[in-house]
Amino acid sequence: MNDPRALYQEVILDHNKKPRNFGVLENANRHAEGHNPVCGDHITLHVKIDDEYITGISFEGQSCAICKASASMMTGQIKGKTVAEAETLIQEFRDMATGKLNVNAQPHHLGRLTVFAGVSELPSRIKCAILPWHTLHAAFKKMNSTSTEKDF
């Protein structure tokens, strides 16, 4: 079992304090807003896609540490990948956060993102971690806004 307290470990706190790729992205060609009405987390993603490759990504907004760190680490992992590869990560992250994917026993491409595995023990916080990924999916689908209350 993952210790929920371990969620607030160095790497997440560091990304919360110094979020990467934070701000507006010039020349972005996809934008989506994500909102978690339960806790008020609100982020905006700016994505630049060229020939199926994600060449740029940034985020803005106001959110809790888990959501902000998740967004920050997501932008780092996604840049340079294809949309299809990113969709795979979205699904794997979602499965990990909801406890369907055991990152210690099953194959995955999540890498350092496994620091979020512990969120599956905190039902009230799963949506905080998933929101950036949910929003990325919306950006791919050219939906301008999404909410954690909507299904994929």
Place this chain on the structure above:
Amino acid sequence: MNAHIKNQAAFPETLATTDTSSTFNLARLRADFPILQRSINGKPLVYLDNAASSQMPQQVINRLVHYQAHEHANIHRGVHTLSQAATTEYENARIKAMHFIGAQEAREIIFVRGATEGINLIMHGYGRRFIGEGDEVIISAMEHHSNIVPWQMLCEEKKAKLRVIPMNDVGELLLDEYAKLFNARTKFVALTHVSNALGTINPVHEMIATAHQQGVPVLLDGAQAAPHIAVNVQALDCDFYVFSSHKMCGPTGVGILYGKAALLEKMQPYQGGGDMILNVTFECTTYNDIPHKFEAGTPAIAAGIGLGAAIDYITAVGLDNIAAHEHALLEHATHAARNIQGLNIIGTAQHKAAVLSFTLDDIHPHDIGTLLDQDGIAVRAGHHCAQPVMQRFGIPATARASFAFYNTFEEVDALIAGIHAVKKVFS
């Protein structure tokens, strides 16, 4: 029968006076609440989310079990013994609620699902009948969504206008501005007695008098007041008052709407169905008298009787004792919280119920809530269903500790230690 009355007899001897230091036997009261013995994440539960929902003493649990095991049948129909017994117990609960808030008559007490349904009932039964195009409804800047949204729905439907009483930076309503909102089109005032997000106790007596000078009726949302301070609807002269059972040691699913009989009689029914009629034909239905006109269908009978037992319990503890102890807890918590660097208390009105809403540096309240939970401390984190309050203070959310009479000073200390631990994680 009446296990609750037997249990209740144990209280008066220890709670005979209002000198809380010597007679308010906290250890004994806490022993009544089985859930307080629980541990959470390996730590003793420190339950500080009472404004969201309070815990239930064994006396109320026993009353529910006894009803379900020995007295259950449908009420207000059937001539058999059980139906009559259940009806008697349910109606007794209505009388207890009447005494609890100082209403004049039992028929002024309507059973509803909770404060929210009570407000919706008034919006539908009074608002939709008596408020029309161009009319105005006054609410305040510190309302819970349940006392905003129904009035917005009404205003949208009727093309009426919603006016909002502003508040100052400590979370007190601006009474001069309030008085200025009245004009010939003002038809209704809906106001919270105590703010759930800030703890502010509003000067409702004075505010009701202001409205009545203009001939405007007033609804008070008492969800956060009824469990904590003595309420007398006749002394307040409010026209409507609503509160919920589950915030005052009773079960979920039931609450009370008080209305002055003359107003309730003028109102249209909220829902149609059984129990609310005198006579039905396909051509015409004659509605039942109040309170039954507003009580269509089989109600939450057990919950209603459980609310009666909760009223007995709270009354035996004594609302003066409760208010005094909770005030002492709040003072203790406020003093300690002010010494934490980076902690900002949201809501510092002069008259406050035992609610400590705060932000801590730039740490999101949800992170505070999750980390406190790891120490067994239950607080609410979020917008508290009062998003306009959050907007007024320019914050997305707060963490909120809300105290009940069964909380201890040691629990307040545990909260303060927990907040220091949160700061350390984020340092």
